[in-house]
Amino acid sequence: MRMNISILGAGAWGTALACHAARRHAVQLWGRDAAQIRTLRTRGENTRYLPGVALPEALGFTTELNAALAHVGAGGLLVLAVPVAGLRPLAQALRAQGQEAPQDFPRHVLVLAKGFEQGSRLLPHQVLEQVFEGWARQPALGVLSGPSFALEVARGLPVALTAASADEGLIQATVRALHGGGMRIYASADLLGVEVGGAVKNVLAIACGVSDGLEQGHNARAALITRGLAEISRLGLAMGARTETFMGLSGLGDLVLTCTGELSRNRRVGLQLAAGKPLDRIVAELGHVAEGVYTAQTVLELALAHQVDMPITAAVADVLGGRRSPAEALRNLLAREPQPEVSPLGEPGVQP
């Protein structure tokens, strides 16, 4: 059944998902930059964020939030595709717009951002809960996460994702909107676990980039991925997530993709740090958000607050904060005391 969908955020991921959804639904892509949206409309291509991909002719564009909201109405799907840092201001603007006709505000809001908000240390859905708290028309919230490079999705290549929400109606709306045409949507009720996996894997992808940039070999990369998964799981468990979530698409799946895939922006940051480039130059030249850069320190703070050991995350935070060189951080990791291979997922070789 055809749906009305608005995607807010015309970066790589918002544009890619809009390309996918517009093959079957009426989709509006909203961006805050009028000049950029004009280019999308006239050139039929997102030259800044997703070059080389022809946008579907049926895709609509707007810079007006109220138009994007009106397109969705109460019964469609509203998708937030801005980075974590942009979520709070966007949600506040949505709430302000929604005051005018609360009964028409979208019932289902799906978030795509992966990271923790700096300062508040909140996950994306928690930021939204805070903004919409006390409002008569609180929407049901969900997240979409998993291994998904925007460029591959835009080209229609196969992809499997996890939609997580406590609201069954939201999951059904997401499946209806996105499942099919090469995209598989798996449902999960563990919103927190799905978001923790998506946030922390970006930090670990920076670690893998550093290791590969320093030519430490495939063994080192596999070790970082495996011990990284243990770090994600330990933190998630301490925060109230379910351990099995981390073995799924939004945990192991996205971790492997981002730590090994050449398209990863976070991994690219690590490679360039290893080459000795200063972080501010890397970020300026990247042209896209690399959420791990902004989330690493917050993950470390959460690890301390929950008393969980996250040595790889600490090493990445040290390098990003300029406290250690990449080579020194790696030496420190290797020099740690020997320990049993304990993970919250169970000890290898030991019956749980």
Ligand SMILES: NC(=O)C1=CN([C@@H]2O[C@H](COP(=O)(O)OP(=O)(O)OC[C@H]3O[C@@H](n4cnc5c(N)ncnc54)[C@H](O)[C@@H]3O)[C@@H](O)[C@H]2O)C=CC1
């Ligand atoms: N690119 C990818 O393959 C995937 C990205 N993600 C996540 O999706 C989120 C967005 O990523 P991308 O689209 O790739 O980033 P991007 O860097 O390609 O584009 C970011 C977009 O957000 C806009 N933006 C930034 N701050 C904003 C604000 N305050 N208000 C409104 N718009 C704002 C920018 O103008 C730009 O259009 C990130 O959290 C990322 O981790 C998730 C899955 C896949």
Ligand SMILES: O=C(CO)COP(=O)(O)O
């Ligand atoms: O989240 C992603 C793939 O699932 C994108 O990763 P990067 O932000 O590192 O490119």
